[in-house]
Amino acid sequence: MRIAMIGAGYVGLVSGACFAEFGVDVHVVDNDADKVAALRDGRIPIYEPGLDRLVEDNVRDGRLHFTTSLHEAVRGADAVFLAVGTPTRRGDGHADLSYVYAAAEQVARAAEGPLVLVTKSTVPVGTGREVQRIVREARPELDIQVASNPEFLREGSAIGDFMRPDRVVIGVEDARAEAVLRRLYRPLNLIETPIVATGIETAELTKYAANAFLAVKISFINQIADLCERVGADVHDVSKGMGLDGRIGRKFLHPGPGFGGSCFPKDTLALSRTAEQHGAPMSIVDATVRYNDDRKLVMAERVIAALGGNAVGKVVAVLGLTFKPETDDMREAASLAVVPRLVEAGATVRAFDPQGSGHARQMMPAGVEFPDSAMAAVRGADAVVLLTEWNEFRAIPPEKLRDAMRGDAVLDLRNAWEPAAMRQAGLRYQSIGRP
Ligand code: UDX
Numbered sequence: 001m002r003i004a005m006i007g008a009g010y011v012g013l014v015s016g017a018c019f020a021e022f023g024v025d026v027h028v029v030d031n032d033a034d035k036v037a038a039l040r041d042g043r044i045p046i047y048e049p050g051l052d053r054l055v056e057d058n059v060r061d062g063r064l065h066f067t068t069s070l071h072e073a074v075r076g077a078d079a080v081f082l083a084v085g086t087p088t089r090r091g092d093g094h095a096d097l098s099y100v101y102a103a104a105e106q107v108a109r110a111a112e113g114p115l116v117l118v119t120k121s122t123v124p125v126g127t128g129r130e131v132q133r134i135v136r137e138a139r140p141e142l143d144i145q146v147a148s149n150p151e152f153l154r155e156g157s158a159i160g161d162f163m164r165p166d167r168v169v170i171g172v173e174d175a176r177a178e179a180v181l182r183r184l185y186r187p188l189n190l191i192e193t194p195i196v197a198t199g200i201e202t203a204e205l206t207k208y209a210a211n212a213f214l215a216v217k218i219s220f221i222n223q224i225a226d227l228c229e230r231v232g233a234d235v236h237d238v239s240k241g242m243g244l245d246g247r248i249g250r251k252f253l254h255p256g257p258g259f260g261g262s263c264f265p266k267d268t269l270a271l272s273r274t275a276e277q278h279g280a281p282m283s284i285v286d287a288t289v290r291y292n293d294d295r296k297l298v299m300a301e302r303v304i305a306a307l308g309g310n311a312v313g314k315v316v317a318v319l320g321l322t323f324k325p326e327t328d329d330m331r332e333a334a335s336l337a338v339v340p341r342l343v344e345a346g347a348t349v350r351a352f353d354p355q356g357s358g359h360a361r362q363m364m365p366a367g368v369e370f371p372d373s374a375m376a377a378v379r380g381a382d383a384v385v386l387l388t389e390w391n392e393f394r395a396i397p398p399e400k401l402r403d404a405m406r407g408d409a410v411l412d413l414r415n416a417w418e419p420a421a422m423r424q425a426g427l428r429y430q431s432i433g434r435p
Pocket of ligand 1: 153211251252255323
């Protein structure tokens, strides 16, 4: 089997490397020549545990190739995957599909024989149909079948998610397309992975439904945490007591400063727009989008309140900037709302992240300092705010925090520390939804 993967971004790289590991001959295309050169040299532009090894091994074994030539990659491919970006369009919150459509047309023009064109990028319902129209118009004489195969990869555990998925969803309209996709995923038969084969629109919607449901679940537990704080209840016990009900499930019930990342914020917004457009508004998703955006700002206000209502001249140490641990990804991270608000309120912010500081420097307001360790950030701080639950922060003993700080306010927005130990050390400790 030979495939082309259009786009060496997060999804394209991980999926490409994993298919190569399955024994497929994979050609990954990107129009960024520097990126392609780096990848050929074994330098991976993103941080994802295990990806460097996987790329190195498969390049060495001749199954994984990187090129800037779409033509070269598409030639002889049984399937071509579109894994280009679908950012939120400025102004209206819809997904911007211009990259998907442009790539689809280029693939059609480059095709030399029948192939299956698969959208892997998360695309709104109806995109597959439009891709089909584009390729038919470009190459009416060729048998190009369009399919949808959404990914459900989490950053930080993307390779495991690809190799041992809960399910694979394929949206197809034709037996050949289905056979090609089933063959590509055949190694998963060994671990009896369910394959949900369905129509194209259904597959597209399934991805949004899954992501939006998880986002709603997180917002739900965040609102329960707000209520816990008012009534003196413990959100972790509520979440355990709820989650043990098999119909609810224990995962994604961890409260925090609001979800971020490249998927949930973008996908909830896009689903909400699509639903509205089709006259079936999803008020639950709408409310989640609004609440989550507000929540990040509410977290900043919490920090200011802990500083006595006035942040002017105060030093705040922010631990963790990425949207979650084990990634260098800053997209839609809570830190992007919290830090600017603290700076605006007059605080001096010293931020540290084990992987994200490089990206953060470009995204944070002027004046934010980036010391090179957590303890360097904490030294002399009036307040410490934990925004991302990296393991190295969990391991900091409360006494060490206390001795290094100037003030005593600790805001643990991920519930990574033990309330009793923090209070014993004499710190004014606040977490989320715990008495
Ligand atoms: C997500 C989906 O899980 C994945 O299936 C999809 O393909 C892409 O989007 P990812 O964005 O990598 O993956 O991160 P995920 O681990 O799902 O976390 C998303 C955000 O939710 C993070 O900001 C995380 O901190 C937050 N979160 C998650 C919580 O606040 N509480 C939880 O219980 C779980």
